[in-house]
Amino acid sequence: MSILIQKAGILTTVQDLGRHGYRRFGINPNGAMDRHALRVANILLGNDENTAGLEIHYPAPEIVFEEPAFFALAGADFSAALDGRPVENWHVGFAPGNSILTFRKKISGNRLYLAVRGGFRIDRWLGSASTNLRAGAGGFEGRRLAAGDRLFFNRTTMDGKKDPGYRLSSSLIPFYSSFPTVRIVAGPEFEWLTEESRIDFTEQNYAISLNSDRMGFRLEGPPLTARERTQMVSSAVDFGTVQMLPDGRLIVLMADHQTTGGYPRIGQIASVDRPLVAQLGGNDKIAFHPITVAAAEDLAVRRRIDLNRLRSAVGFRFPA
Amino acid sequence: MSEPLSEPVIFPLGDGALTVEFGRRIAVAANDRVLDLFDYFERNSFRGLIETVPAFCTLTIFYDAFEVRSRNPRYPTAFEAVRALVAEGLEKSTETARPETPPVEIPVAFDEESGPDLDYVAAINDLAREDVIEIFTSRVYRVFMLGFLPGFPYLGELDERIAAPRRSVPRLVVPRGSVGIAGRQTGIYPIESPGGWQLVGRTDFRLFDPAKNPPCTLRPGDRIRFTVAMK
Incomplete structure (x- = not known):
């Protein structure tokens, strides 16, 4: 089970919610810039919210799903398309084997997250899959992804090979203003x-x-x-x-x-x-x-409660 | 440096951290108290604690406000709850005797390639290169904190006869192992990085190894001594 980076983007890295407990050594948490987007993508997929995903900047990569997968995009809108058909953010999509995910245009925001059900198989460094570019450690070989890189993900059940069909409540979809x-x-x-x-x-x-x-x-x-x-x-x-x-x-x-x-x-x-x-x-x-x-x-507590609610709703529909 | 210590001050750092400040100047006594409180929370963790970060004269405590609040409903905020835990810690953590460990020896090459700013440091202090090396290697330094880069030790205090200001234009590339001076501090670059300190030498001593856990060799409170590396 793998994806292939067919064309490299300008800056695509593996990130989770950060590496904790090592700031005392001068090692900072790294992790997703937009942690909310990565969290929601993972929760929608029934993953643990700290599961590693890809953080994508624009110009974005071209990604081949070499095997079928459930995936979710969240964060920036880069006008994603799967085999040419538009894919919306903030919901679960199904990618057939050998389908190609492309990004055509930057519409809003600057960082887009791709998560797959089951999660990418990334060796953790100091407890986290996040990439530390400065130290050249963590994530995928401690570096940004390049053309030809192949990331494996865990096999998951594929019952009901289609969009599970639920929508995210709008309170969890941020409005990404260019002047917030x-x-x-x-x-x-x-x-x-x-x-x-x-x-x-x-x-x-x-x-x-x-x-x-x-x-x-x-x-x-x-x-x-x-x-x-x-x-x-x-x-x-x-x-x-x-x-x-x-x-x-x-x-x-x-x-x-x-x-x-x-x-x-x-x-x-x-x-x-x-x-x-x-x-x-x-x-x-x-x-x-x-x-x-x-x-x-x-505000932080209310956000957490909303996310917990989303997790129970998803858990109900998407049994592990 | 026997100034009386001021009462610690506690500041919030947003909704996920607070800083306990034991003064605003670099002093061994303040740094000792930081490390005492650091040790206290190593032994007395609490639900919601993420990590603590010791610096020169502050300890910053990172926590999960949601977790802290659900565990401490008596307090209006997580900040107040953690502040109360800090107050308890300050009461219980005073006066820990810190064992004096022998200094870690770090061999440094002081040739022109390794220490491109050694001549500058000598010149502004009216000294010969050899004098700077002699003064630099004659004292034991304390690791006040790690920060800036993985495993970068902030060492002090430098003899004022060899103090030097930071470079006005930082270098884009400082090689791994470079030993630098900034004001009355000295430090070692554990990995290649941009940097603005005056470089006086270089060491092969490994400060950071990502394959190890923990990946850093030195700890706050450690003592080190620089020696002249054998050719």
């Missing part, structure tokens, strides 16, 4: 900003620099000012941390961020809104809306 307002909790060094900069931070819009990648998104906009130049010693940072560089510009740390950083942590994006940021690309815009820790936790 994302909720953010003040970071440990937020108070270092001048009063004016604190207001500016939530009233200004920022553009995502073209010079952005899985490590971080640089934001273009009027620089902020600190009340005093306080040296900061390195401390832990996270996916979604907004740091202020010495010139007052901002950077949002993304899935491949370093484990620690020495720049003031102005804010931390609410985990529930990280997927909206993860789908942005160069020249998209972003604005920030401050919320409390309690509100950010409430």
